[in-house]
Amino acid sequence: MKRILKIAGVVLTLGLLAPATTADATSDTTAAHRHRESGFHRIGSLTAPSGKGSFRFGVSSSATQIEDQNTRTDWYKWSRPAPEGLGKSPFVGDGVQGYSKAIDDIGLLQDLHVDSYRFGIEWARIEPERNRIDEAALDHYSEELDALIARGIRPMIVIHHFANPVWVDNPEDPGCANGPSDTNLCGLDHPQGGPLVVKEMAQHAKLLAERFGDRVDEWATVNEPMVYMLFSHAYGAGPPGKADLTTNFATKFVPAVREYIDAHAAMYKAIKRYDRVDADHDGRASAVGLTASVKQYVAVRDGRTSTDPRDIAARDRFRYFFELNFLNSLAKGSFDADFDGTADEAHPEWKGTMDWLGIQLYDRTGVSDPGDAAPSLPAPINATVCGTPPCLPQLDPSYFVPAMGYESDPDGLYPVLKDFAARYPGVPLLVSESGIASESGKRRAEFTVRALQQIERVRAEGVDVRGYYHWSLLDNFEWLMGYSARFGLYSVDRTTMERTPTEAATVYSAITRARALLPAIRKTYGGSGPLTPEPGGATSAAPEPAVVTGRRD
Numbered sequence: 001m002k003r004i005l006k007i008a009g010v011v012l013t014l015g016l017l018a019p020a021t022t023a024d025a026t027s028d029t030t031a032a033h034r035h036r037e038s039g040f041h042r043i044g045s046l047t048a049p050s051g052k053g054s055f056r057f058g059v060s061s062s063a064t065q066i067e068d069q070n071t072r073t074d075w076y077k078w079s080r081p082a083p084e085g086l087g088k089s090p091f092v093g094d095g096v097q098g099y100s101k102a103i104d105d106i107g108l109l110q111d112l113h114v115d116s117y118r119f120g121i122e123w124a125r126i127e128p129e130r131n132r133i134d135e136a137a138l139d140h141y142s143e144e145l146d147a148l149i150a151r152g153i154r155p156m157i158v159i160h161h162f163a164n165p166v167w168v169d170n171p172e173d174p175g176c177a178n179g180p181s182d183t184n185l186c187g188l189d190h191p192q193g194g195p196l197v198v199k200e201m202a203q204h205a206k207l208l209a210e211r212f213g214d215r216v217d218e219w220a221t222v223n224e225p226m227v228y229m230l231f232s233h234a235y236g237a238g239p240p241g242k243a244d245l246t247t248n249f250a251t252k253f254v255p256a257v258r259e260y261i262d263a264h265a266a267m268y269k270a271i272k273r274y275d276r277v278d279a280d281h282d283g284r285a286s287a288v289g290l291t292a293s294v295k296q297y298v299a300v301r302d303g304r305t306s307t308d309p310r311d312i313a314a315r316d317r318f319r320y321f322f323e324l325n326f327l328n329s330l331a332k333g334s335f336d337a338d339f340d341g342t343a344d345e346a347h348p349e350w351k352g353t354m355d356w357l358g359i360q361l362y363d364r365t366g367v368s369d370p371g372d373a374a375p376s377l378p379a380p381i382n383a384t385v386c387g388t389p390p391c392l393p394q395l396d397p398s399y400f401v402p403a404m405g406y407e408s409d410p411d412g413l414y415p416v417l418k419d420f421a422a423r424y425p426g427v428p429l430l431v432s433e434s435g436i437a438s439e440s441g442k443r444r445a446e447f448t449v450r451a452l453q454q455i456e457r458v459r460a461e462g463v464d465v466r467g468y469y470h471w472s473l474l475d476n477f478e479w480l481m482g483y484s485a486r487f488g489l490y491s492v493d494r495t496t497m498e499r500t501p502t503e504a505a506t507v508y509s510a511i512t513r514a515r516a517l518l519p520a521i522r523k524t525y526g527g528s529g530p531l532t533p534e535p536g537g538a539t540s541a542a543p544e545p546a547v548v549t550g551r552r553d
Contacts, residue, residue, distance in 0.1 A: 039456060039516040043115040043154060045282035046218050046289075046466060047355045047428055055459075056115040056154070056467035057512040059489065060433050062223070063120035064163040065476040066098025072124040073163045074239035075479075078171050086171060089238065090482025096474050096492045102144045108473060108490055108499060110151050113512040117148055118156040118220070118432060118469050123204055124165035130182045130200070138211055145215050154280065156218040158291075159205055159267055162228050162238070162479070168197055169240040187240055188263070189233055189256035198259055202266035206274050209286075213275030217286055220432070221267040222260070224293035224360060226322050229257055237480060246378050254337055261329050261350060264290060268353040290330075291358030291432040294323055294420075296412045300366035303390040310369035314383040317341070318367045321381045324423075330354040331424055340380045357424060358432025360471075361416050363406035366392035389540045397539035398530040403437040403485040410436075410450035411528060414458050421463040428464050431455060433471035437478070437485040441503030442525075443532045444489075448504055449525040452517060470508060474499065 044054025064075050070092075081087040098105065109117055125137045148155050169187030170176075176186035176193065185200070186193030205221070222228070233256040236243030244252035268288045275286040297319050299311040306312070321339055329335045333351025334343035366386045370376075376384045386392050387406045394400065399407045413431060420429060436447040452468060459465050475488035483494060489505040492498070507525060511517060517526065 041515070044466070045280065045284070045287070046430075047287040048282045048284055050282060051428070051466055052464055054466055055515075057508075057515075058114050058116035058118055058156070058467060058469040059109065059112065059473040060118040060469040060471050061098065061120070061473045061476070062158070062161045063098075063122035063125075064092065064095075064161065065472075065478070066095045066474060067122060067125075068094035068097045068099050070095065070099065070122060070125060072128040072165055073122065074124075074166050074169065074171055075163050077166055078239040078241070088171075088241065089480050090477075092477045096476050096494065097497045098474065098476070099140070101497070102140070103147050105473065105499070106144070106147050106151060106153070108501075109148070109153055111501070112489065112505060112509050114153065115512075116154040116156055116218075116467065116469070117473075118158060120158040120161040120223075121208060122163065123160065124163065126207070127165055127204065130165075130167050130185075133207070142211065145212060149215055154218065155216050156220060157208065157212065157216055158220040158223050159208065160201065160221065160263075161223040162232075164239070168200065169193075171239040171241050174240050174242055187233075187242070187256070188259040189242060189244065189252045191255070194255060194259040195262075198263045198266050201263045202270045205267035205270040209271045209274035213271075213279070213286070214277040215279050216275070217277075217279045217282070217284070219271050219275075219286060219288045220291055220358065221264045221271075221288060222290050224291060225260055225264070225326055226257075227293045229253070229260060231480070233257075249378060250338070254339075257326070258335060258337070261326060261335065261347075264330070265350045265353045287355045289354055289356035289358060289430075291360055291430075292323060292327060293360050293362070294416055295319075295361065296364040296409055296416065298364060298366050298392060300368050300386070300392055304393055306368065308369070310371075311367065314369040315367040317381050318365075318377065318383045318385060321377070327354070327357070327424070331427075338380055354424070354427060356428045356430060356466075357420065358430045358469075359413075359416060359420060360431075360433040361412055362408055362433075363387060363401075363404070364392065364395070364409055364412070365406075394540065396530055398533055400534075400537075400539050401437050402534055402537040403481065408436055408447070410447050410531065411454055413451055413454040417455070417458045417463055417465055418461075421458075421465075428466050430466055431468045433469055435471040435487045437487050439486065439535050439537075440532055441491075441505075443534065444487075444502055444504035445507040446525045446531050448508055449511075449517060449521060450528075452511065453522075453526055456517065470504075 040055040041053055043056040045051030064073055075092055077085050079089045079091045121141050145155055167183050168185055170184040173184055176184055180186045180193040180196055185196045188194045188197050231238040233242045233253055234245035271286050271288050278285045297315045299306040299315040301311050325336050329350055330353050333348045335345040335347055336343045337345055368384050370384045375382050395409055401408050434451045438444050455465055455468055472487045474490050475486040475492045478485040490499040490501055
């Protein structure tokens with residue numbers, strides 16, 4: 001109750017919901033109705049034609065990033081300090097107790113008045129050992145689903161969000177010298193183990209569909225697949241720690257990508273077969289898609305935007321590598337195994353396994369042709385990438401995100417959504433994550449409002465964007481950044497685990513209640529130009545190659 005009163009009090013103090021007792025209030029109420037008419041309608045079907053024009057407000061989280069008592073994941077083993085673990089990154093520990101506090105945290109969602117919650121179910125918790133299912137864990141998630149639905153919040157389940165059970169690809173044994181076994185299947189890049197991993201992922205999806213399909217219609221198979229491929233199999237920055245991009249591109253990295261695409265398709269088909277209940281009554285038992293980390297790509301040279309055809313070609317090669325080859329494989333049923341821009345393998349079994357697509361945009365990336373210099377990315381990508389000045393010219397110093405070391409353009413969603421709508425016609429889009437890491441609640445609120453303004457703009461032009469999910473509900477474990485980068489609508493004191501609403505939570509709650517960007521919100525948080533400065537933050541980072549793995553790496 002205190003949490004609700006705090007949000008309501010700040011909303012009224014800021015004038016975000018005007019009282020209806022004065023002439024000015026009447027004017028504001030009229031404006032609110034006007035915005036509602038052209039703004040955000042109620043939640044509808046994610047994929048059926050009837051859902052076009054509908055909109056859902058949501059929030060996102062990830063199991064590994066929030067949950068406690070989660071010791072069976074590869075990230076726990078990878079990050080736990082030696083000698084018990086490998087100690088190769090900040091320790092995930094007990095997250096922000098998102099497992100033990102799951103039901104309480106649904107109260108936070110209710111306070112936000114959101115329509116939907118996108119969250120993960122931890123595979124390693126459900127199947128801590130190969131072929132041993134933990135029924136207590138399934139019961140826990142079942143209770144969470146029931147609690148969401150009882151409060152009118154539609155669940156969207158993410159099946160694979162970066163983390164695996166240790167037995168899928170044990171980071172203590174990345175070479176897998178003894179071949180696949182029940183304690184180490186050797187991972188997606190292994191010629192025998194890769195197909196086994198795909199089968200296990202499909203079996204996991206089948207289990208979830210059988211157990212939860214009566215209440216869940218909306219599924220994301222994988223989250224940001226090329227981000228996962230880069231830290232897990234390209235650079236070895238996260239588990240299982242395989243750095244094969246430059247040394248084993250064709251023999252290890254590409255096979256891992258191919259198997260991951262196959263895993264998506266296998267999970268898609270499993271859900272379609274075993275989720276037989278139309279829980280949301282839209283005429284379809286399931287809506288299955290995936291989310292993609294995307295960027296704003298800038299051709300650069302000598303610290304300026306470049307019009308040199310070589311740099312433009314390098315920019316396009318990198319985008320194809322990072323985004324398009326994977327998604328094109330699902331849309332067209334083919335695969336470009338050497339990433340040269342032309343598909344050379346037919347995979348009809350993959351075609352059409354994308355009911356919807358989630359867009360997750362966080363940063364701008366500069367790309368140039370390396371010429372005679374050594375490239376950041378090898379052939380056939382053959383590009384040099386960067387994310388900070390002097391290589392990448394800044395749009396505005398206030399857009400730099402010190403906690404992440406990149407620049408976020410708050411207006412960037414408009415061109416990106418337009419592009420994907422044209423590229424994959426007929427596939428409904430979601431903004432399945434959006435947010436900014438900041439110590440300032442106002443800065444987080446500004447970024448949210450500006451993102452929604454760009455979504456409002458693109459929807460007015462007929463682009464089929466059916467929702468926005470804020471990243472994230474809580475400040476949490478941000479992978480290689482540990483707990484230093486804070487994206488949450490609610491801040492978390494990691495000593496007491498107390499959740500406190502930020503100014504962004506207050507503003508987002510006002511938006512979701514009105515289903516519109518009210519005039520006071522637009523005036524205070526919207527528009528264009530500089531953001532509120534980061535408290536004590538730098539406006540650029542020391543020059544270094546861009547972190548090409550997206551938001552959290």
